[in-house]
Amino acid sequence: MTPLAALAARSAWSRRGTLALVVLSIALSTALLLTLERLREDVRASFAQAVSGTDLVVGARTGPVQLMLYAVFRLGGATNDISMASVEALARQPAVAWVVPIALGDSHRGFPVVGTTPAYFEHFRYGDAQPLVLAEGRAFSGTLDGLYEAVLGFEVAARLAYRPGQRIVLAHGAGGELGAEHADKPFTVVGVLAPTGTPVGRSVHVGLQAIEAIHLDWAGGAPLPGLAIPAEQARKFDLAPKRATAVFVGLKNRVAVFRMQRWVADYEAEPLMAVLPGVALDELWEVVGVGERALLAVSVLVAAVSLAGLVAVVLAGLGERRRELAVLRAVGAGPRQVLLLLAAEAALVTAAGVVTGALAAAAGIAFAGPLLQQRLGVALGLGAPTATQWAWLAAVLVAGMLAGLVPGWRAYRLSLADGLSPR
Template structure:
């Protein structure tokens, strides 16, 4: 057996120029497959951890996916708001530890604006229960003196060039509507959050009272004519919010999650629902995950083309090797030995390409990981291969062996006489 492996290796080495190109193409296909699988796995993990440490998300009665879209990803809008009285009733439940209200609906140059409380910066978690951290500055104070203070995500700061002390104005609604700016009540950036790789990065955070203040002289989505209220005068009004869009809820014990969920669903004064973030995110990934499957399919197509190249190269060289194979038959090699020789060559070429591709994939992830983390907030793990990567690696090698069956079967059918007297 060792002799045949040695013979296969020497035979492949004698044609190293041609087979080297095949090895390179298989390496590129394997690197693409393994890199995309790692990216897919880490993206899915990051997606599932867009919010962590929150036991329930409460909103108006709708579906779990729409609720997650606007409460976590700031996409779309709520069909109805939640009354603050209802949130206070939920907060008084014996199993509830904390409630963080969220108010959405405004924007700043295409970025969503989130109204919340200072507890948001203490309670919100992402990833593996990582807390929010400030790159510079501080959270908004949440007091009347600091009414017009804003904390922006890293993407907002980097894309728009904002820093501490920058003045920004909010717009009514989530799209560019002429005349919908709250230009009379500008905000000052007092904090910039570190990049998280979540929707927090593209969000402008202000207090709930600030959102009430900028809408005092608005009604029905438009400013009230002749009723403009100056920024300083707004502080004299009652700015306690009456409604919010959704809320994050933390429990004293995870065991009580279904008890509180039933309490919210059965709340008589308002039609509400509470969803488990992990379950809802899983449903949402099933909806948006078609992109990952398309990328994986394209990578598989590249791998198939590379293996087809292996078959083509071996078949093209088979006529030139007829005399070599005939000599092997003449010295006593059985047809199965010829088949085994070609299969061994195909396995060696495929294995070399797959190993080279794996090294390239892990090397590129290790090298580009820190840059991707700092630039996009995506954490790529350069550790041990995942189960999916092992499966893809094995699939590439197995496909190479299967592809080698074609020239091996062709060689099997070559007769000794045909090999000694090749046609010209």
């Protein structure tokens, strides 16, 4: 350490009580900046990794963002259903390798219910083309014998403390109000999926035939008066699915994706649309990214206020340090050395705040990460700072050093006699 830096450190330490508040302020603003940047990147990654390996999402003609929100994230208003005849026509196309229809609209204790086929567990991918893995039990069979079987997402099982073998009751509609339950047709949990950090973990999965079975004695969103079909008797009815909310489509060759998109758009039996997941997710991020940018702007303003506080504290202390600076000038320190001394003090205080803030951000992410994963499905990664985070750290540090030049310039202009003359 150079003599000037050592002197700056001792000078700052002698005023540690006042400067500790400045360090705390800078630390909080730095922690806010780093946490928001990490949250922004991880939320965007969660958006991008919600569905992978699916070339098209087909549904009723609506907006691409609305279809993706409802079909993938189980959010927003319900879209119109499409007929299974259209799904079968889509599956017969030579370019199509597989289709996985899903039916939405029911819930269990606030978690969405997804009606689908066993092919869902075979073809659905998330993240970097990662397959769904069962942490416990097995997938539902999709047969009449296993009609009332359910597979839970990891977060559903963790939040509600469910294990394979337990019985659950589905509710009609997304709200799951009392009195709207399919209590006469309970389901048995047969499997629990491993954590994915996607909406899959917050969903209850059952067969499409089961969705038909629980609605046999319902019409218009309400049970039919005087009609109650027991669970076992439901197996004697035709439970072939009639409608689907959306279809995940995998192609034999991705070169055909635009040709298939045009085929869906020109389909005459009913109005359909095919969405490219990656394009729709980018559009979706543009919608929700406005709030993220606003939060980032607020954190930048907080950092600016903290640095302004640093300048104010050092300027306020100049009046008390006039004699100290004059003594330094008397023993041979020139105006330039005084300016550098105050700039070095500001840099040390800023560096202490930045380091403290970075440690606080890491501790906060380590503590809150599992909670956010469980409650919101957002996986916060605790790792080395990203390039953007390093840039923010460097920006705060440089801004602190530049802020130190303001009181340094003020001290530079003070004369030796100004500090030694009595007041």
